[in-house]
Amino acid sequence: MKIGIVGLGVVGLATGVVLAEQGHKIIGVDIDQNKVKGLECKRSPIYEPGLQEMLERYFHNFTFTTDYGLLFNTDLVFITVSTPTIDGKIYLGYVFDVAKRLRDILKRNDTIVVIKSTVVPGTARKVKEIVKNDVVSNPEFLREGSAILDTKNPDRIMIGSENKEAGDLVENLWKFTNAPVIRTTWEEAEMIKYAANSFLAVKISFINEIANVCEKLKDCDVTVIAKAIGMDERISPYFLNAGIGWGGSCLPKDTQAIVSFARDLGEELKIVEAAIRVNNERIKRVVSMLKGFIKEGNVCVLGVAFKPNTDDTRESVALKLIKTLKSEGYKVVAYDPKAITNEARMVGLDECIRIADVVIIATEWDEFKGLEEKLRGKYVIDGRRILDPSKMEKEKFKAVGLGE
Numbered sequence: 001m002k003i004g005i006v007g008l009g010v011v012g013l014a015t016g017v018v019l020a021e022q023g024h025k026i027i028g029v030d031i032d033q034n035k036v037k038g039l040e041c042k043r044s045p046i047y048e049p050g051l052q053e054m055l056e057r058y059f060h061n062f063t064f065t066t067d068y069g070l071l072f073n074t075d076l077v078f079i080t081v082s083t084p085t086i087d088g089k090i091y092l093g094y095v096f097d098v099a100k101r102l103r104d105i106l107k108r109n110d111t112i113v114v115i116k117s118t119v120v121p122g123t124a125r126k127v128k129e130i131v132k133n134d135v136v137s138n139p140e141f142l143r144e145g146s147a148i149l150d151t152k153n154p155d156r157i158m159i160g161s162e163n164k165e166a167g168d169l170v171e172n173l174w175k176f177t178n179a180p181v182i183r184t185t186w187e188e189a190e191m192i193k194y195a196a197n198s199f200l201a202v203k204i205s206f207i208n209e210i211a212n213v214c215e216k217l218k219d220c221d222v223t224v225i226a227k228a229i230g231m232d233e234r235i236s237p238y239f240l241n242a243g244i245g246w247g248g249s250c251l252p253k254d255t256q257a258i259v260s261f262a263r264d265l266g267e268e269l270k271i272v273e274a275a276i277r278v279n280n281e282r283i284k285r286v287v288s289m290l291k292g293f294i295k296e297g298n299v300c301v302l303g304v305a306f307k308p309n310t311d312d313t314r315e316s317v318a319l320k321l322i323k324t325l326k327s328e329g330y331k332v333v334a335y336d337p338k339a340i341t342n343e344a345r346m347v348g349l350d351e352c353i354r355i356a357d358v359v360i361i362a363t364e365w366d367e368f369k370g371l372e373e374k375l376r377g378k379y380v381i382d383g384r385r386i387l388d389p390s391k392m393e394k395e396k397f398k399a400v401g402l403g404e
Contacts, residue, residue: 001173002027004071004111006098007081008035008064010249010312011116011140013044013051014147015078020058022176027071028064039064047311047338050148068101072109076170077102078138079127080116083253090120090257099130108132112166116140118193118254120261124160124186134166137189141196144248145309154179160189194258198272201251203239205275208282211242211401222401223385242401244362244383245282247306247315252279283321286360286383287328289398293358293379299330300356302349303363303384305339313339318362321383337367353378361386 001024005012008030016026030036035045042059044052055062063070071077081094095117102113114136115124128135137160142150157174159181161167171181184192211222222242230237246252255276262269290299306316313319318334322343325332334344335352349367353359359375361368364384372391380392382399389402 001025001075002073004029004074004077006030006068006071006077006079006102007094007117008032008039008045009080009082010046010048010144010147010310011142012078012080013046013055014048014142014151015080015116015140016062017051017054017058018148018151019173020061021054024061026062027074028062029066029068029071030064031066033066036064036066048147049145049309054148068105071102071111072105074111076112076114076173077106078114078116082249083117083119083257085253085256085260088256089260090253092119092123095119095123095127096130099127102133103131106131106133112136112169114138114170118197118250118257119190120194120257121187121190123190128162134161134163135186136161136166136170137184137186138170139189139193141193144312145307152177157181158184158189158192160184160186162186194254194261197250197254198258198269198275200239201246201255201279202271202275204241204243204246204251205278207240207242208245208400209278212285214401214403217403220403221389225401241364242385243282243364244286244321244400245279245317247317247320249306249312249314252315282317283324285400286321286381287324289381290325290330290358290360292398293381293396296329297331297357298355299325299332300352300359301325301332301334301344302336302352302359302361302368303339303365304334304336304341304344304346305363305365308363308365309338311336311338311340313341316363319343321360321362336363337365350374 003024004027005016006029008028016028020026038045042056044055079098084091112134113131116138124135124137139158157179159167159171207226214220214222226240229235230240255272259269259272301322304318322332332344333347333352333355335349358379360381361384364386369386379396
């Protein structure tokens with residue numbers, strides 16, 4: 001098929017390269033001219049494992065442009081633009097802007113508009129009112145750092161549609177994944193996305209609260225607790241990793257958006273609100289650990305990306321930590337294998353450790369595992385629980401969820 005993708009971020013590009021691999025012709029549209037020029041030269045604007053290689057391999061199936069007019073004869077157009085949270089509420093302006101442009105281009109031909117952007121319930125219905133063409137809600141559940149793998153091997157495919165034939169076409173598009181398909185209404189598909197992300201946020205905040213208690217106990221380690229409760233099939237081990245909190249382009253904005261959306265309907269999502277509060281308190285606990293070691297001096301923060309295997313720093317807890325440390329008077333240097341920031345002086349791994357009085361692990365990159373010997377003689381705070389406590393100097397080591 002001839003498929004348009006509007007919005008060339010992680011979701012748009014992961015969707016594009018995977019569908020290009022299947023032999024479809026992809027027209028990628030973005031308003032960012034520099035991004036488009038880079039893609040025309042086979043340069044990915046973001047780091048995502050496997051993305052650059054797939055872009056080069058299937059480049060013959062791509063057209064990159066800022067011209068919406070090239071979408072006229074497409075079979076499907078995916079909307080994959082961002083939906084940020086502004087003042088605690090979701091901003092859908094980018095989605096509706098795309099819908100208005102598509103209305104002028106498509107003029108009620110047979111092109112199906114597919115919404116992959118994360119949107120609150122009722123959005124697909126409004127997009128349908130704008131474009132007049134058939135609309136399908138097909139939310140993504142990919143994780144940055146494994147976006148291509150998740151696009152190829154999803155846990156499930158959500159198809160929210162009012163028109164059965166339109167839903168059938170999108171379902172057939174993803175048939176190669178062999179994933180179970182759930183057919184729903186527009187509103188159900190949109191709500192499922194928010195419910196899933198909110199539940200994951202709740203799981204992380206829950207284990208972080210358990211970690212707080214473990215830190216006050218003798219010989220108690222939250223990683224042991226998490227492993228044991230995760231063996232219960234009703235709980236599962238996923239998203240039970242205690243740390244300094246969740247960040248990124250999804251969980252922070254999506255939890256805020258659904259809380260605000262529910263409040264406008266006259267409902268309170270008290271559990272989700274509590275998860276947000278717990279997450280916002282994580283940095284204070286790390287700073288408290290640091291002050292137990294030194295009141296001033298040099299701090300090395302390892303990791304500035306919000307998670308490993310990405311260069312994305314949106315809502316990065318590591319960056320929030322750096323800003324807090326600077327406001328407390330500490331001098332901060334940082335290192336990350338892929339991401340960069342202007343919030344701290346970026347140096348190499350060895351130099352970062354050498355300069356520091358205290359080293360804080362803020363992102364769980366594989367490169368930081370096994371650093372125990374290099375960290376000898378330094379105060380260390382393991383904010384992501386990737387070091388072996390038995391190999392650390394007890395009087396100079398603290399970790400999230402590790403008791404006295």
